[in-house]
Amino acid sequence: MIDFTVVDLSRLQFAATAMYHFLFVPLTLGLSFLMAIMESVYVMTRREIWRRMTLFWGTLFGINFALGVATGIVMEFQFGMNWSYYSHYVGDIFGAPLAIEGLMAFFLEATFIGIFFFGWDRLSKVGHLAVTWLVALGANFSALWILIANGWMQNPVGSTFNPDTMRMEITDFAAVIFNPVAQAKFVHTVSAGYVTGSMFVMAISAWFLLRGRHLDLAKRSMAVAASFGLASALSVVVLGDESGYVATEHQQMKIAAMESMWETEPAPAGLNVFAIPGVRENSYEVKIPYVLGLITTRSLSTEVPGILPLVERAEVRIRNGMTAYAALDQIRADRNNAAARQTFADTWHDLGYALLLKRYVDDVPAATDEQIEKAAWDTVPDVPTLFWSFRFMVAIGIYLIVFFAVAFYLASRHRLGENRVLLWIALFSLPLPWVAIEFGWLVAEYGRQPWVVEGVLPTFYAASGLTLVDLAISLGFFLTVYTTLAVIMVLLMLKIIKAGPSERNVLIDGIRGSAVVPERAAAAPQR
Structure with a gap:
């Protein structure tokens, strides 16, 4: 039988790695575009202040990028170390986007980031802007291919199970792309990254203005960040709505759990603004009529199924999957069994549901009604966790739209740097985009449990056969190293921020051993 302690520790290790890694990714996405915008203004206006802005924010981008690479590479190795059966079962499909991401996007980004820092005096202004x-x-292409891989895990299109190789294999790569x-997740995720970068620039610039330092740079940076942040925050809402609409088609249990909706309501369904989720029903709830149905189905007549009907549907699919499992056993015993192959071809889409029974019984076709019912209930993720995580994410998103709208209005009136209340709000709002993003990933990933690949492969079935000691040691090691790296990143960023912008490339000066503080650089004797 499967050791679920090992499975839970494997999940915890991957979750910790992923959530640490995603502390760096959104800022990389946001700062990269803000840098490009600032340098575009520099090339058009030839005003030196915009070059200094690009260098300053680019230095912070470089530190964050390095930490993102360090944490991201380990994640990909974990697919082979902690999730070896997953890699065997779906590696032909999942591995392709990851390989393309490394060859096409990561190498592009990593190569040109070096030219960005070292090429200021070696390239023309237009040439460096192109870099x-x-x-x-490159940063966005990297996110695209990663999210194509993740999107396939949420909606496994363009693939089929081969009974001869006992693996999922790709049949239509265009469908995967x-x-x-995947497309909805990509645009939603990168927009959230743009909001994160904008808030980061707003907060650091607000700190400069509150201290009366680097006023020209701070005011211009805040104006750019306010405009870009407002557009991005509005995009997050619009594109998040698209994600919800797509999930209603392909991940109905996730939507029902997010809304703590146990029974199917007459269309259009109401939205739970507040609820106390219980077991099989809510203890208390406050609804806005029709809103959920309109958002998730974009119609007045389409129903949104509740948790209990979806559990009944899962039970039917488990029984159908048991037929596929039995036919697969017959094919393995006799590869020329045409009747078994036909039966399997008709039922293989539910094979993953039959694998849920492996939690309770080794001989799947011999499962009892009670075991089938338990497996069907396993398709329900933790409702309170999803319900509240989603609402915290949405609440922060609404707050950020209001914040950036006010900031944009003040910036358009050239009063942004004078409003100390807003400056303090900007400074203390710095962590909010990260909080919202982590809640969003919790909804996306925890919401598809018990599946590592939706409807195809249960999470517990995908883990490697590691020991408890192996996982405990590696988990402790990863947490220690990643926490250390996060602290180092914060300290380096604080050092750069306290030093402030310079006429020189402060990151390259630091690599060469030069001083990063402009005043010290000016006071140094000439050689």
């Missing part, structure tokens, strides 16, 4: 935009595009779930 900066390639860095930004243009998977609607």
